[in-house]
Amino acid sequence: MSKLNAGLVQTSLAEASIARLDQLEVFGSIASTNTHLLTQPAPAAGRFRVAIADHQTSGRGRHNRRWLSPPGSGLCLSLAYTFAAQREDLPALTLALGVGILGGLQSLDVGGISLKWPNDIVALDGKLGGVLTEVQSGIGAGVTVVTGIGLNIDLPDDLDFGLESDWALRSVDLKSIAADVPERELIAGALIGSMHVAMATFDAQGFDAFIESWQRHDWLRGKEITVDLLEQRITGIAAGVDADGALIIDTGEERTRVISGSIVVANLVDKA
Numbered sequence: 001m002s003k004l005n006a007g008l009v010q011t012s013l014a015e016a017s018i019a020r021l022d023q024l025e026v027f028g029s030i031a032s033t034n035t036h037l038l039t040q041p042a043p044a045a046g047r048f049r050v051a052i053a054d055h056q057t058s059g060r061g062r063h064n065r066r067w068l069s070p071p072g073s074g075l076c077l078s079l080a081y082t083f084a085a086q087r088e089d090l091p092a093l094t095l096a097l098g099v100g101i102l103g104g105l106q107s108l109d110v111g112g113i114s115l116k117w118p119n120d121i122v123a124l125d126g127k128l129g130g131v132l133t134e135v136q137s138g139i140g141a142g143v144t145v146v147t148g149i150g151l152n153i154d155l156p157d158d159l160d161f162g163l164e165s166d167w168a169l170r171s172v173d174l175k176s177i178a179a180d181v182p183e184r185e186l187i188a189g190a191l192i193g194s195m196h197v198a199m200a201t202f203d204a205q206g207f208d209a210f211i212e213s214w215q216r217h218d219w220l221r222g223k224e225i226t227v228d229l230l231e232q233r234i235t236g237i238a239a240g241v242d243a244d245g246a247l248i249i250d251t252g253e254e255r256t257r258v259i260s261g262s263i264v265v266a267n268l269v270d271k272a
């Protein structure tokens with residue numbers, strides 16, 4: 001697979017994205033597109049900037065895990081967006097961006113995708129991608145957020161993925177689920193558009209605008225799960241998310257809200 005063509009990414013962007021885009025940077029190799037954007041000037045409120053890389057040498061995931069992206073195997077894309085005011089609902093932003101990313105892939109005719117709370121893109125019961133949201137800074141009254149997506153497109157067979165996820169038995173790539181895998185530049189253009197729209201919609205309406213779609217694509221719903229919290233382990237049936245984006249677990253005795261934690265899914269069998 002060839003290196004990313006910056007011109008092709010640029011021409012694949014929708015007018016609405018171009019109007020609000022401060023800067024688009026395309027790298028062959030970089031430590032981490034999220035880390036890069038966290039050091040760049042924050043966009044003005046309502047505007048955004050993007051960094052894309054073919055691969056990363058120090059890609060990061062949640063819970064200090066690595067994000068592995070060998071050259072030519074996928075897409076590493078981060079988007080920085082500035083909200084005009086500080087907000088308390090940012091924990092739900094990753095879920096909203098998951099809905100946006102799913103929509104971006106569907107616009108390319110990639111189906112069969114669901115979302116695993118809080119930040120995984122799922123296909124064939126495996127991990128197709130992951131989302132990492134980090135707060136860059138508060139500028140003035142506002143707050144700048146960097147959200148990065150790592151998407152597997154054409155993984156090498158020998159990728160040692162095992163230890164980098166608490167739930168997924170394996171990684172999945174687009175090549176395994178799509179009849180025709182679009183050019184990575186087109187995927188980047190679609191994701192930039194859908195992530196930007198998700199940020200702007202969240203800015204105006206919060207998680208309310210996303211919850212119905214999130215519940216429809218909830219991969220965990222109905223599954224028996226165990227969540228390790230700091231001083232507690234909860235086992236029960238995943239029962240969707242609430243208006244704040246917290247995961248609801250039905251233990252049989254009560255419904256518990258979880259806002260952060262590692263999730264183990266019972267009875268998950270690798271069918272690959």
Ligand code: BTN
Nearest residue numbers: 032034059060061062130148150
């Ligand atoms: C996870 O699964 O825990 C999240 C993975 C997020 C990976 C993406 S790749 C682009 C951006 N840069 C990073 O270092 N991480 C995110």
